[in-house]
Amino acid sequence: MSEISWKRTISDVNDEVLINLERPHKAFYLALTVSITCLLIAVGMVCYHVAVGNGMWKGFAPPAYWLVDITNFVFWVGIGHAGTLISAILFLFRAQWRNTVNRSAEAMTIFAVICAAVFPGIHMGRLYLGAYWALPLPNTNNLWVNFRSPLFWDVCAISTYFTISLLFWYIGLVPDLASIRDRVKGVKRLVYGLMSLGWRGTARQWHHYETGYGFLAALATPLVLSVHSIVSWDFAMALQPGWHTTIFPPYFVAGAILSGCAMVYTLLLPVRWMFKLENYIREDHLEACIKLTLLTSTIVFYAYGIEFFVAWYSGNVYEWAIFEKRAVGPYAFYFWVMTFCNCFFPLVWWSKRMRYNKAVSFVVCVLINVGMWFERYNIIISSLIEDFLPGSWGHAEPGLWEIGLTIGSFGLFFTFFLLFCKFFPIISLSEIKLIMDKPMKNSIKGGH
């Protein structure tokens, strides 16, 4: 990315970025109303679900069972990947553009993981026993949990990922919350004061903070790559044709980063306009995000191709049968939507003009997220619906309840995100100051 010439100085940052704490744009209220409505519909559906039981699920029959639940789970965990990737890996690479988008990407991660956790929660049925089942406690027969199961690894991975992402996000917020505390009065001052933990911004505090932040980034980096690898093992460790393949971990990680980056762009573009942050989240920063999305899209494209090649080249007839069905069988619709959205549409971004065209990029990012949902559905349904017992083979499509809960999870996600945008700094105040021109007597260009 070329050097950006800043029209603002560090003195403008707090005044202009914290505009979100004041009265927001009308579009904000509209978006919040829509999100809360979707969320309330889903809450009603979950209540009904808990009352009548799992039978209401159209897909909830052998052998499909999880179907949309697990699709949503994998989809949301994938969305959550970009946040920590941007905040940790790009921090270690000193990619300057991450300083403008990391805060909202991290918030997105946390909310996406919450959305993901909702689905196993609902699926387990008795929610109040969820913690008991998830924790390594002996069951009623005094047996310990199966530590060899990828499902338990997944519990470890997702809970670690959530905790570390939350800590990373919060520790990054502390100096900014102190900035807000020093600007507001009354109850707000008390609340932000408590949240900022009494941060003062002394050089010694910054010294410990920077050291710790670097270590957190270093710890979170392998975590980002491990989490979706472990999610992929939920499938790859099973002997099911179509799932039992070694390409799954890198393929899932690339897919997760693809969907996450696309979601970052989808969220940032309206937020940037709504809160007038054009001077901070610059077009070059958005373009850098698009480049990362394009890169991961090509990796995913390669993975789709190699998956088919290996299925054919291995000579395994069962594996090939699944892949044949994916492309031309009863679920071909999902396959082709996935292929076009994730592989072909992003190709427009090879043109620089298109990368800077916000309308086109926004539409392609939305399509990628549609494609990534379809990808998970396609992988899950094609292998799950035809297991080793031909007598149980069938056909499943998402029903009203599944679609309703999926929309509801988007409602939950956007509600959380919009509330975050209203009450917290959308851009990291302290980190954006680092990439702006330094306040020197003899002014020089900024840099980290």
Add this chain to the structure above:
Amino acid sequence: MNQSKGVLALFQHLDTFCEVIEKVKSRNDFKDHEFYSPTSYHEVEHACAYAPSPVRWFTFFGAMLGTITGFALPLLCDWDWPVVVGGKTAGIYSLPAYVVIGFEFTILFGGIATVLGILVMSRLPNPKVKVLDPRLTDDLFGVFVPDVTLDGPQAKFLKDHGAIELKATN
């Protein structure tokens, strides 16, 4: 910091501030002084020349504790209730499967310990914090010297070295 009585000098420019830091550190009459910065400029860190932060030890020991816990948990459970795996004798521990749990616990404990390290070393949480000047978390740098007055030599030194504002705090 519990003491807030003293003199606060505010600076606008990073280079001026860094020069002041180096000079203040070499003088003896700036006891218990503190430097304030709106963000973590590396120039300030270099000028302060602090010893490496002990936060790294929190990370190291936290991560090590995590590794030990992550492996101990499944191994002790195996020991408590041996399960036949893959038709082999009970008591043969399947370590490769536990690498995942060991890894996740390493990251989890290491991360939590790092945050605790930041909080402990930065003396946080500090609910009784006294904000010396709201601009210190915005765009100005500051030097705070406790137990001195505006007419003392310290205040004069700071003024002479580019402070844009001097104020007595209490």
